[in-house]
Amino acid sequence: MRPSQKKPTQKRRLPKIKILIQNGRFQVVGMGAWYSYWRDPYHLVLTIPWMGFFCLITLTYLGINALFAIAYLAGGDCIANATPGSFLDAFFFSVQTLASIGYGAMYPKTVYANSVVTIEAMFGLVGISVLTGLAFARFSKPTARVLFSRVAIITPHEGHPTLIFRTANERRNQILEAQMRVYLMRDEVTAEGHHIRRIYDLQLLRNQTPGFNLSWSVMHTIDESSPLYGYDADALVQMNTSIVVSLSGIDETVAQVVIARHTYAAQDIFWNYRFVDIIHFTQEGNRYIDYNQFHEVVSLGDFL
Template identity: 55%
Template sequence: MKMHRNRPQPSRLVGRKEKSTLNIVKLGIPRLHFADLYHKLLTLSWPQFFLLICLSYLVMNGLFALAYLAGGDCIANARHGSLKDAFYFSVQTMATIGYGAMFPRTDYANTIVAIEAFFGLWAVAMVTGLAFSKFSRPSARVIFSRVAVIAPFNGVPTLMYRAGNQRFNQILEAQQGVTLIRDEVTSEGEYMRRFYDLQLMRNQSRIFSLTWTVMHAIDESSPLYQLTAKDLMEQEIEIVITLTGIDETVSQTINARHSFVASEIMWNMRFVDIILRAPDGGRVVDYTRFHDVKPIE
């Protein structure tokens, strides 16, 4: 199968960071829409969230400080024309501290204080709600093997990879879906990126607490049938994995993503056994060798 030489090389669809993101650039769509402001704030990292709150706090108090200065000598015990005193008075008003050293002395100042107190209540409520929502968002501590392997299993070539629960609890009703993405050219000569769902030997685990070796038999019904490592590289395949389940601790649905490209699929290799038996009869999972593989015998 021949591909167009001048088309760009596709990048990995799913990132490999702990919180994997989709590597997609969307043109013609604004990055920030007012209707999606809440969603955008929830997706910010904690450092970005704290920086945004600090900047908003400084800007809001600075604007109210300028409003107080516009009213002239309207704050008792404040130095006339002092932006610093006006700023600190704004901070005390917004936080309802009320030390008593400075207080409004004119109707204009009382009006600005009333407006600032109203905005302060809204700001505290919104920041508290956003912080609680970020803290309460469920997250998955699921680890995937760095590589996938293709090796015989019961005489059939089988694609395998590992998944493990890094928390000391259980993921109930865990399900995994695997999608193969590869380059294809239609009979009309049009290039397209095709998606194929791979049939798994077991796609569900009622109690996911240890490790899970996911397997896909490469038989006549598999889109990987009779393909070689060179074919996978030429077709620039990517295997995308999604995992969903219910965290028993918070009783909320969690999800995780992962992907493998052709260079991360190892042929005629097996994963090292990491489930051991403790002296007291219990089971031990050795995560230090979670990613290790060995040649098949």
């Protein structure tokens, strides 16, 4: 067959992902729907809500027992002390076999029934192992309870305009060797006229701490080397700018890596504001932190 006569290969149709921009925030339609992962069942059972997980396990359990009940009924009167042709008796006999409960009044009395029991017992051993592993994987997933301030600010600090936002550890333990990474994302047009979403690393005054257990004010100085240098609030909105924050560290309780993420849209960045101080002193000279004003900001004009 000549090369020109070869049949064209059929291309695989790939899904289209819709991206919306609402209030400066990118939203990927359909990415958060847990029911869209049927092609990856392991990822499905780890990401669906607990109610969906229990419903899926229950339906699977009932379905397997129903199939084996039909298999027992196909063998005729093969279960002792069971009503011939009774689906309920065959179903509950399957439940006893699958869960390795041990037979009471009903038991297999033919070679056919014992063969089906052998197959179902193997399914039961594998099923219990898989279910135990999935449940443990869901329970043991490390999570971080980190609070981020609802807004970020750009305010003078040490003589330079500085991007600042707050974080706090909501647990009563420490996140050891905590590291903070901050990225700036915005729409740009290249010299060739191509529209791209460019990502910049923001250098922080302090990007790590040996133990994160209270609060942390994260700062980025806006100088000539900063990708924010020379831009104002309107420019950030027009370029669909967003600040992506990623915090990682080791939870001292479970000794596992935990990760927390947060995104600030351009509308979440307040210019010429400052955070309300949350550290106070008692008359005895001791310090305490009041998290009730953790998100509060005030305009610098109030101090002029």
